[in-house]
Amino acid sequence: MRYLHILVIGALILAASFVYKIKFDSTLQAEQVAKLHGELRRERNAVATLRAEWAKLDTPSRIQALADRHLDLKPVKPRQFANFDDLPMRPLEVVPPLSGDPISAMLRLSAPETTGSLPAPTAAPR
Amino acid sequence: MPQAASPSETRWQRLVRSLLYGRGVDRRVKAKARLGLAIVAFAGIYAAIALRLVIFAEQSEWHGAHRTVSQDAVATARPDILDRKGRILATDVKAPSLYAEPRKLIDADEAEELLTATMPDLESKELRERLTSKRGFVWLKREITPKQEQEIHRLGIPGIGFLSENKRVYPNGPTVSQVIGLVNIDNQGIAGMEKWLDGQGLAALHMAGLASDRLQRPVQLSLDLRAQYALRDELAKAREKFKAKASAGVILNVNTGEIVALVSEPDYDPNNPREANDPSRINRMTTGVFEMGSTFKVLTVAMALDSGKATLRSTFDASHPLHYGRFAIHDYEPKGRALSVPEIFTFSSNIGAARMALAVGVEGHKAFLKKMGQLDRLRTELPESAEPLVPKHWGELNTVTIAFGHGLSVAPLQAAMGVAATVNGGLLIRPTFLKRSEAQAMRIARRVLKAETSRDMRYLLRLNAEKGTGTFANVDGYYVGGKTGTAEKVVNGHYAKHKLLTDFMAILPADKPKYLVLILLDEPQAVPGTHGFATAGWNAGPTAGKVIARVAPLLDLEPRFALPKSDQLILANAVSSR
Numbered sequence: 001m002r003y004l005h006i007l008v009i010g011a012l013i014l015a016a017s018f019v020y021k022i023k024f025d026s027t028l029q030a031e032q033v034a035k036l037h038g039e040l041r042r043e044r045n046a047v048a049t050l051r052a053e054w055a056k057l058d059t060p061s062r063i064q065a066l067a068d069r070h071l072d073l074k075p076v077k078p079r080q081f082a083n084f085d086d087l088p089m090r091p092l093e094v095v096p097p098l099s100g101d102p103i104s105a106m107l108r109l110s111a112p113e114t115t116g117s118l119p120a121p122t123a124a125p126r
Numbered sequence: 127m128p129q130a131a132s133p134s135e136t137r138w139q140r141l142v143r144s145l146l147y148g149r150g151v152d153r154r155v156k157a158k159a160r161l162g163l164a165i166v167a168f169a170g171i172y173a174a175i176a177l178r179l180v181i182f183a184e185q186s187e188w189h190g191a192h193r194t195v196s197q198d199a200v201a202t203a204r205p206d207i208l209d210r211k212g213r214i215l216a217t218d219v220k221a222p223s224l225y226a227e228p229r230k231l232i233d234a235d236e237a238e239e240l241l242t243a244t245m246p247d248l249e250s251k252e253l254r255e256r257l258t259s260k261r262g263f264v265w266l267k268r269e270i271t272p273k274q275e276q277e278i279h280r281l282g283i284p285g286i287g288f289l290s291e292n293k294r295v296y297p298n299g300p301t302v303s304q305v306i307g308l309v310n311i312d313n314q315g316i317a318g319m320e321k322w323l324d325g326q327g328l329a330a331l332h333m334a335g336l337a338s339d340r341l342q343r344p345v346q347l348s349l350d351l352r353a354q355y356a357l358r359d360e361l362a363k364a365r366e367k368f369k370a371k372a373s374a375g376v377i378l379n380v381n382t383g384e385i386v387a388l389v390s391e392p393d394y395d396p397n398n399p400r401e402a403n404d405p406s407r408i409n410r411m412t413t414g415v416f417e418m419g420s421t422f423k424v425l426t427v428a429m430a431l432d433s434g435k436a437t438l439r440s441t442f443d444a445s446h447p448l449h450y451g452r453f454a455i456h457d458y459e460p461k462g463r464a465l466s467v468p469e470i471f472t473f474s475s476n477i478g479a480a481r482m483a484l485a486v487g488v489e490g491h492k493a494f495l496k497k498m499g500q501l502d503r504l505r506t507e508l509p510e511s512a513e514p515l516v517p518k519h520w521g522e523l524n525t526v527t528i529a530f531g532h533g534l535s536v537a538p539l540q541a542a543m544g545v546a547a548t549v550n551g552g553l554l555i556r557p558t559f560l561k562r563s564e565a566q567a568m569r570i571a572r573r574v575l576k577a578e579t580s581r582d583m584r585y586l587l588r589l590n591a592e593k594g595t596g597t598f599a600n601v602d603g604y605y606v607g608g609k610t611g612t613a614e615k616v617v618n619g620h621y622a623k624h625k626l627l628t629d630f631m632a633i634l635p636a637d638k639p640k641y642l643v644l645i646l647l648d649e650p651q652a653v654p655g656t657h658g659f660a661t662a663g664w665n666a667g668p669t670a671g672k673v674i675a676r677v678a679p680l681l682d683l684e685p686r687f688a689l690p691k692s693d694q695l696i697l698a699n700a701v702s703s704r
Contacts, residue, residue: 048219078601078604079687081685083684
């Protein structure tokens, strides 16, 4: 009988401490959740602010002002659009096989090209 | 005998018994024990009180935290507004606002001094009034900077606090202002799409205090930010160049009714709401009504062709001015002979257009314009709209003048909708500012013209850009078609010769139209380079050309060259089928 009592009391204490532990853990978890929620909200607000800032920096009027000031680019003319089908094959550039340095010969061949915004190179100063 | 403890009693019980009740026990020991018991009892009670206090303190703190969460929603969170490619047009950011609780203030004078010292833009008198009021809560300043928040926080004035509020920002400034509209300080929409948003249930959400969440779905508009900016930039340049009072423009997708860009200049910066109330900054595309001038001939000719009263080969007599009572209808450049329908269109003959309308008759004309949506208020998502000015008694003279665009004032967007219907195959589609697919558009589209009529109109519009009044708008590569319109403005009941409203309707590409570009200039002046003219062909037309050259690549239109003339490309099918 006495052993039974001791056993029951022991079980009771065990159960109580277990329940206490669970309660404590859940409180801890709830706090964690609240903290994460707060963090999430802060992050979202920060993201929104950054997105707004990005949009402001990316606004066309600002880009145009910057482009006008710093770039030589001009608006594309309709004639400057082309399909891939319209492109001719690239002319074959042959490196003479017996030249002294084939790599430097190849580099020399791929001189900068003329485009709508890159003017043709002027004659070298004498 | 009390002392003779029964064996069942434990030693502890025996001790207690003997201490409290035993006669043989020493009175001092007994008193001590009772005192001890009392001490234990009182200590227990005090401990309970202390514990309860701690719980109270904790709880009230928790309440406070809860309150700030709900107060985040003071200014409603609004969904973001995006353009058709997902670029941000309007968004929310959090901004701190300064408030005071006057009942909690200890020294209002000191608080006022400290606050005005840190924020000189606070009005001292007004601030004092607010701080000394008996109210529980007053705003001191909405939307302060984080730096100011820091400084005031450091002052440590009791009864002064901050709330973080949603602040609406428009990163593109005035570029899209006429469409987006703006919000007031409480983040409620007061104009444009912002107001429309509130009408979509957002206001009710706000009332219920549920609109604090950022997770609302963004609203996607039909606008293209880059096209919008290009249009605005060109219109601003045109307004400056031609010294016009105002300029406006719209780019409309004729197959879906989506408005890809809409500008009315001068406009305002929605980040600075004070500008918005200026009446000269109204949205002329939807809120203003104008006599559209010769662009209305597009509708007149379409009507005559569709009714079967005329074909492209019919001729109408334009040899003499048309007399009506004391009015005489003249041509801008009289030819003095009978003109065919394409000639009437490309010469922009008033007499010819009037005769075409008369051939259909007054009732037919009226019914046609009604069908084309020109006589009723056009409602889009924008809350601002204007009723067209329709003559009360519509007689033959009215039909004659309306045939060439005088005597009926409509919103320009409305006219654009009508012209779009004449070129997209004959379907009237209500314009929208929201993204819409072609299938959705087909569901609400209404057939108003035969497909053949629409083809003939495309031909006429292209012809006009090849050799008529619209040549200045013809951008090589995009097969533009278009029609000019010049209307004299009514001043004190009379048409004023030098107060003009010029407009241009362009379609591109004319053989299979995708977009309609409408440019409108209010009172442009003759400037060097226009040979003393201020008519549409010299200002609105070239502006449309510039806009098209800039916008077409942004709208994924492929330039095509070496296309045949309009009579071969557009009318070819017709000839072969006849």
